[in-house]
Amino acid sequence: MEGFEIRISNTKKGKGLYATKQFNEGDVILAEDPLVSCQFAWNAAYRYLACDHCMRPLETPEQNVRRLSAKPDIVLPHSNCFETDLLNITSCNQCGILYCSEECKEISYAKYHRVLCYIQSETQHPVNVLLETWKQIHYPPETANIMLLVRILAFIQQHSDPESAAATIKQFCHRTVNEDAELVHKLLGDEFRSQINTLREMTAHVI
Ligand SMILES: [Zn+2]
Ligand SMILES: [Zn+2]
Numbered sequence: 001m002e003g004f005e006i007r008i009s010n011t012k013k014g015k016g017l018y019a020t021k022q023f024n025e026g027d028v029i030l031a032e033d034p035l036v037s038c039q040f041a042w043n044a045a046y047r048y049l050a051c052d053h054c055m056r057p058l059e060t061p062e063q064n065v066r067r068l069s070a071k072p073d074i075v076l077p078h079s080n081c082f083e084t085d086l087l088n089i090t091s092c093n094q095c096g097i098l099y100c101s102e103e104c105k106e107i108s109y110a111k112y113h114r115v116l117c118y119i120q121s122e123t124q125h126p127v128n129v130l131l132e133t134w135k136q137i138h139y140p141p142e143t144a145n146i147m148l149l150v151r152i153l154a155f156i157q158q159h160s161d162p163e164s165a166a167a168t169i170k171q172f173c174h175r176t177v178n179e180d181a182e183l184v185h186k187l188l189g190d191e192f193r194s195q196i197n198t199l200r201e202m203t204a205h206v207i
Helices: 041-045 061-069 102-116 126-137 146-157 162-170 190-206
Strands: 004-010 014-019
Touching: 041 126, 102 146, 126 146, 126 190, 146 162, 146 190
Parallel strands: none
Antiparallel strands: 004 014
């Protein structure tokens, strides 16, 4: 990738991406894998099937519509337009979580899943306790999932060099709160302060 540079915009905005050449409409400027990602908690609770690492859907649009509508005989047009290969679906040998491919399974285990592998039906497992608390605080429409934070902490913990992993994460941190209204995570408001402390304590039990 070329044709851009990253530099500090100003102290308020932090880093910015600046074009160093003319781009045409439709050009790909930048593509990169996320450090970690995860589904929204309520999405997962309603059994939206997605790869636990890359979020590719593990059901066809037709299966998705049938599940959500509870109408097993709905037929969608153009079903051959679906591109994800469902034949490579695999799962973690220990906890059974689903992946779209062996590659996602291996990357996930190497990056963060080793310390987060647990049997999901154990309702009293610290991850489940945290997740349930989060869901009760944070009803849809969801803007974030605390599991992102848990995965970041797991990434640091199981890294061969935790300090450099933490440094990688810290380069994304500029400000905790963005005053530009909608982008502020609801939990960062003053009225949610006690909930933040609860979530912090629960997260400490996970990692
Ligand atoms: Zn995947
Ligand atoms: Zn597992």
